[in-house]
Amino acid sequence: MFIHINSGIGFRDFITQMVRSKRARTYLEVGVRDGATLTMIDCDAIGVDPYFQFTVNPAGKKRALYLFQETSDEFFRDRDVKAIMAKPIDVVFLDGLHQFEYLLRDFINSERVCHSTGLIMLDDCLPVNAEMTEREHRPEKRLNADLAQWWTGDVWKLVPILKKWRPDLRITLVDTNPTGNVCITNLDPSSTVLKDNFYKIVDEYRNIHMNDEVLQKFYEENEVISTSTVLNGFDASYVVGP
Template identity: 40%
Template sequence: MNNEDISTSDDADHSAAICGESYSAFINTLHLSLKPKTYFEIGTLNGDTLRLANAASVAVDPYFRIDGDVVGRKPSCMLFQQSSDHFFASHNTSQLFGAPIDLAFLDGMHLFEFLLRDFMNTEKHCRKNSIILLHDCLPPGFFMTVRDPSDPLLAKSRFAQWWTGDVWKVIPVLRSYRPDLSITMFGCPPTGLVSITNLDPASQTLDRAYAEILDRFSSKDIDREAYDNYWTTLSIEKSSEYSKAHHMATKFWL
């Protein structure tokens, strides 16, 4: 792909499918409706999503930029300023909470192998009906999926302020290797929100297949054909249809 021959008009535009309640509003409704007792987060940035939780919370980020009160009414709030890989290597989340994770939000490094590992490591500390949320897996534009945010292609994106990287690949990985999971896509602006439940903390399937997965899905180059094919497989639910507690109860329970 020659960047000099590419213009903004060559980008994809699936923004019509990404409309309704924002991802943060959807997460807030989940907290209010389900009242999780434990909340785990990777990728906290300034603390906007962490602030939504009233549960005992653990947050992981290599560099926190929290700009306000994130403790609120939480009974406990633990912050770990390190990469998620280092966190999981040195801490046991279930022991920190004294219980499994009820709700997790994964929004760390925007490369698919990082998000895949974060999912694998988080699931081990969940129960079957826990909920793991993945951010940025419904990128409405193709150019925002570059693996390097300094790639000149990103500057030609229709959505120039957003960089999702290639974390969308985690969805076809999970569909292929873990068909037992219950995966739902929500059209939450700006880049979607994916929920995963029917978890199996004892599963070793992804661990055993990890090298094979990297071989199949890793690439230094972005793949327009794979991205376009991915979008043809998606069934996206409207986030606005889950704005009330009784709507959430049709999909999730804790």
Template identity: 30%
Template sequence: MSTVSSVLQPVGTPVRLRRLVKLSAMLSAKNYLEVGVSHGSTFFGVDIPTKDAVDPKFQFDVKSKIKAGIQFHELTSDDFFSKLDWSIKYDLIYLDGLHTFEQTYRDFCNSLQHIHENSVILIDDTFPNDVFSSIPNQRLCGELREKFGTPAGGAWHGDVYKIVFAIHDFHPGFNYRTIVGSGNAQTLIWPSKSGWRSPLFKSLEEISRLSYTDLLESYTLMRPTEEDEALSLCISELLKK
């Protein structure tokens, strides 16, 4: 594993790709899974020997992208995981599928069957930039933005943010940090024995009913952290094992 400062990247690298490239280098990752590939803007930029791409409908010509070490799975993430051999493990997993808490949490739980003690999971879109962006329905998000004149760049995150509270309460064997201050917020998750905590919610159902206002009131539970600090903490804890 390497340090954050030792990872060099071209100026102007998109924020999502930048973080994945840093992580892949720091982990010396050999196996990568991306759920929610769409046009492949992050997937094809990550240089890892073995990569699996999952999306119900790829927005590119799959045949032109076929090469050794890359597998394309054009199906839902539920179907993908149901068919995936349990012996397969990934060093780095990126979850950027449906912008709903329920599906993202299901993808996270399924991913746990395919990690090892030094694996890292990165979840996209975990902090909406306003109340409209937090609406799970993309169409409704757009309609309300237009109605109330608050475009906010057209951003849509859905209610993925709830997964951070679920991880806090139901997965104490994992530490996490939500990367903020340098582009779209994402949550970094890794196996750890140093982040143990007591649950704060009565049930998963209670978490599913949290609102954008609840998110703001419980902001510290997101464990907001600057990018390089979050990455360094993650790697330093993994190195202690």
């Protein structure tokens, strides 16, 4: 079984440091769950999740926090994000449902409300093994019992999708522990390419499945940058504009 280890710092510490390095004023998180990541963010923030299960105080040191207990589709359909924050979003962290079409929709909707010099980060796109990329989490069927509780789903597909359909984006794969982070900059909030071709893209990638050979090829074709390189000045941390 092919195994890829992401040996960088934990994803929450990485996200926190990226938000600070961007000098972000506004932050959006989809897939808040227990609030463990959101609580570490200090700037004004929006949190979206269909079922909050807070184990910490998500407000932390924030001056303002807006929570929406609904799906991301409902949120982007019914809410005016720029009106809530009175400005575009500087940093987004997407950690919602682990099926690629949902993450693709979240990316489309997030880019639309972002600052052009902002940053969107995708979670779980660098799977450790092929088994965890199943569309439904079935730990009892896993061969690798040690990693049976890990589930990334097939959101790894966002990497080839964005590289093919949005070559204008700057896409940086980062080795955050445990299942990676994809940093996306050079955003274009006016772009409709992904929205206009959404169903074509979904049809194209729906029946592509990960196995050891596909996983190994994925890492051969996509360079993964260390967290230390990114945090020490790599231009994925370019400071947001006015």
